[in-house]
Each structure stands twice: as structure tokens, then as C-alpha cells.
Amino acid sequence: MTTSLTLYDIPSTLPSKAWSPNIYKVRYVLNYKGLPHRTEWVEFPHIEELYKRLGAQASGTKPDGITPHYTLPLLHDHSTGALVSDSAAIARYLDKTYPETPSVIPKGTDTFHYAFNEGLLSHFRVAALWRLTLAKANSIMNPISEEYYRRTREASLLGGKRLEDAVPKGEEREREWAKLEEVFGKVDAWYGKGDRYVMGDVVSYADFTVSAWVMWFRTLFGEDSEEWKNVSAWHGGRWGALVKDLEKYETVL
Structure with missing residues (x-):
């Protein structure tokens, strides 16, 4: 092709x-x-x-x-x-x-995918996610983008607070991670018992959406970090298994 x-x-x-x-x-x-x-x-x-x-x-x-x-x-x-x-x-x-390629939003599932995405975003609009990740994301930006990322995220997501000042520490950090685990638990409940993917055994755009967000923790904190080890083990290891299963589609060309 x-x-x-x-x-x-x-x-x-x-x-x-x-x-x-x-x-x-x-x-x-x-x-x-x-x-x-x-x-x-x-x-x-x-x-x-x-x-x-x-x-x-x-x-x-x-x-x-x-x-x-x-x-x-x-x-x-x-x-x-x-x-x-x-x-x-x-x-x-x-x-x-490109209809000759595998479909990611199969016929008849367009509304489902729209609703799934909206539901996922509504769950992820939690302060815990931004407090735990934004400073880490900012730290891997090139200088020209770092200033932009900092300025826009501090204004739109942190109410003007500095990225570094928003990072939780100690027991507060543990509580924020617990909140995030609870959020992922709500998403886990959407899956059928024993199902690998949102639609059972068939991978779809919904799975790529979830995996992209889960993989973000591996990207930011590192594959050997305690943070990634914890996230990948949540809910019976569902998230780590999902990212691993879709790893073959991560290649940057």
C-alpha cells in the first residue's frame, strides 16, 4: 500500500x-x-x-x-x-x-465511541491528574515549548499556581494517587469481566484512547519507576497489560 x-x-x-x-x-x-x-x-x-x-x-x-x-x-x-x-x-x-485497512471505529459504534470518549474525559478532569503530571511533562519539553506549556497550563488548569507548587508531597501525594486509582477503577468497571478490550476481543479506537493515557505515566515517570509499576498493576494489572499488548503500535516513524 x-x-x-x-x-x-x-x-x-x-x-x-x-x-x-x-x-x-x-x-x-x-x-x-x-x-x-x-x-x-x-x-x-x-x-x-x-x-x-x-x-x-x-x-x-x-x-x-x-x-x-x-x-x-x-x-x-x-x-x-x-x-x-x-x-x-x-x-x-x-x-x-482507507476502508481496506482494519477499522478502529467499526460500523454501528460511532455513537458508542463518542460517548466513551466523553465519559473518559469527564473522569480525567480531576485535579489529581494534573497535579501529579504537569510538572513532569513540563520537565521534558524543549526550552522553546517549556515556556509556552508552563504559561498555558498554569493559567488554564492550575488557577495561576506554579507547576512546581501544585505537585503534592508526602501524605497528600499518596491521597492524590489514590484518587487517580479510583478514577481508573471507574473506567475498569466499563470493561466486561475477563475482556481484554472495551469491545471484548476486538481492539478499537476506545482502547487506543485509554492506552495512550495510561502510557503517559510510563513516559513521564519512566518504565522502572515506582509510579509506573503501581499504575500498571492497578485493577488486576489491566492497564500494564493493555499498554504491553498495544506496544507494537507505538513505533514513531
């Missing part, structure tokens, strides 16, 4: 450069489908410039409902000219445009 796809991603100081859960969702899909593609790296402050250079529509609006908001992932399909942003929209586009 020949195709010409460019996935725009935000680099980090890590060996693979890749780190963003939202972009990993798309990388999972591309690799699962076996679609040849390449990654082009774009620092945070240059994302708006990229959109304007390519003539892509803004991915959304800022909280004022007016100002355009430019985010990654962005996929450029050079064979059709399509420019698609938002992980779920990209997955749907690839299913429709």
Missing part, C-alpha cells in the same frame, strides 16, 4: 521525542492500520504558524468562543489534500478514506 501521510507532533527531550497522549492515539491508529506515514515535529509556539502555512482550519476556539485555537495532532493526507485535526476525527477520516 502506498500513501503519503504526515503526522504533526510536538517533540520532547526524550529519545523517541514523542510524549503526547492525544497524538499517540493517532500514532496507534496509523500503525494498527499499517499506513505508511512520517512524523514532522512542531514546537508549541509554532503550531499556529503551521496551520496558517498549510491553510488548515483551526482545531477549535479558546474559552472566549471566538479566538481560534490551534492544537496537535494534525494529519496531512497529501494524496487527498485533507488536513484533519483532533484525534477522533482523524481516526474516523482514516476509516473512511
Whole structure:
């Protein structure tokens, strides 16, 4: 199969450069489908410039409902000219445009996937997640993106508090991890007993979404860290097993 796809991603100081859960969702899909593609790296402050250079529509609006908001992932399909942003929209586009590849949102499950994603995001909108991860994420940014990431996250997620000051310590840290484990427990309850994936034995976009978020802890804290060992063991080891099972689709091209 020949195709010409460019996935725009935000680099980090890590060996693979890749780190963003939202972009990993798309990388999972591309690799699962076996679609040849390449990654082009774009620092945070240059994302708006990229959109304007390519003539892509803004991915959304800022909280004022007016100002355009430019985010990654962005996929450029050079064979059709399509420019698609938002992980779920990209997955749907690839299913429709390349029907000969394995579907990630099978026919009849579009509404389910939309509801699943909304439910997942509603659970993940907890202070514990941001307090435990934002400073770590900021520490792997390249200098030009570090300033942007710090400024925007402190304003939008931490009420102006410094990233470092939001990091819980001691017993408070243990309580925040317990809150996060409880959140993942709610997601675990959505799975059928003994099922590997959300839809049973068939992998779908919902699984790539969950795995991308779980994998974030391995990316930020390290594979040998106590944090990752704990997360991967939660709920009978479901999360570590999921990430391991989908590891073959993580490759950065």
C-alpha cells in the first residue's frame, strides 16, 4: 500500500521525542492500520504558524468562543489534500478514506465511541491528574515549548499556581494517587469481566484512547519507576497489560 501521510507532533527531550497522549492515539491508529506515514515535529509556539502555512482550519476556539485555537495532532493526507485535526476525527477520516485497512471505529459504534470518549474525559478532569503530571511533562519539553506549556497550563488548569507548587508531597501525594486509582477503577468497571478490550476481543479506537493515557505515566515517570509499576498493576494489572499488548503500535516513524 502506498500513501503519503504526515503526522504533526510536538517533540520532547526524550529519545523517541514523542510524549503526547492525544497524538499517540493517532500514532496507534496509523500503525494498527499499517499506513505508511512520517512524523514532522512542531514546537508549541509554532503550531499556529503551521496551520496558517498549510491553510488548515483551526482545531477549535479558546474559552472566549471566538479566538481560534490551534492544537496537535494534525494529519496531512497529501494524496487527498485533507488536513484533519483532533484525534477522533482523524481516526474516523482514516476509516473512511482507507476502508481496506482494519477499522478502529467499526460500523454501528460511532455513537458508542463518542460517548466513551466523553465519559473518559469527564473522569480525567480531576485535579489529581494534573497535579501529579504537569510538572513532569513540563520537565521534558524543549526550552522553546517549556515556556509556552508552563504559561498555558498554569493559567488554564492550575488557577495561576506554579507547576512546581501544585505537585503534592508526602501524605497528600499518596491521597492524590489514590484518587487517580479510583478514577481508573471507574473506567475498569466499563470493561466486561475477563475482556481484554472495551469491545471484548476486538481492539478499537476506545482502547487506543485509554492506552495512550495510561502510557503517559510510563513516559513521564519512566518504565522502572515506582509510579509506573503501581499504575500498571492497578485493577488486576489491566492497564500494564493493555499498554504491553498495544506496544507494537507505538513505533514513531
